[in-house]
Amino acid sequence: MEYSRIVAVTGLPGLYEVVSSKTDGAIVRSLEDQSTKFISSRIHNLSHLESIEVYTVNDNITLADIFLSMKESGQSLPDTKDNKVLKSYFENVYPDLDFDRVYSSDLKKMVKWYEVLKQNNVDFTAKSVEKEEETSNETPEVPKEKPQKEKTKTKTAEPVAEKAPKEKKEKLEKVTKPAAEKTPATSTKNAKPKPKPKEKSEKKAAAAPKKAAKKK
8 A cells, every 4th residue: 555645534534545536536445444435525625644744843844754753763652632641752752843833633643643554554664765865866966057157147248348338439539539620621721811901991092192183
């Protein structure tokens, strides 16, 4: 029996194995009495045990990790009716549990579910070992590629921004300089010489005695 097919059904006690799934629900088999029934998705929700996580003081852990710690501890299971005994048991088995958010009802479920899985010989240890191997293999790949991409972007972007204003300044200087030099040359060639004021006064003075002589 595969651990990935074991589910808990809301509103129903115990654990179930998914036999087949449908669009409107699933057919499940009880691990306690081996009876099969149809579970409608409109009324009930199916929660796979492998997807359930438990609160701890650090990061959350899977339910299979708790079952594995319970198995490795070798301690006898506590009485689920006594909440103090339940808490002291899990304090020894997994002391990092966040008991402020993991209630006594959750501890009772874990003990009952562990008993049912053990009676049906469900192997939950394989899943917890696979997840530990995946996390150890994924960690060294991340920090290698990112710093190289950032360096290439900064090198190519900087020189483009510096060259652009220099080229514009050089073009503006070339345009403005010849314009300032050509303007005085064109004005001097086309300008006509103006008559001197002294010449006009001499001509008027020479014309004046001629008129006076005619009158005599």
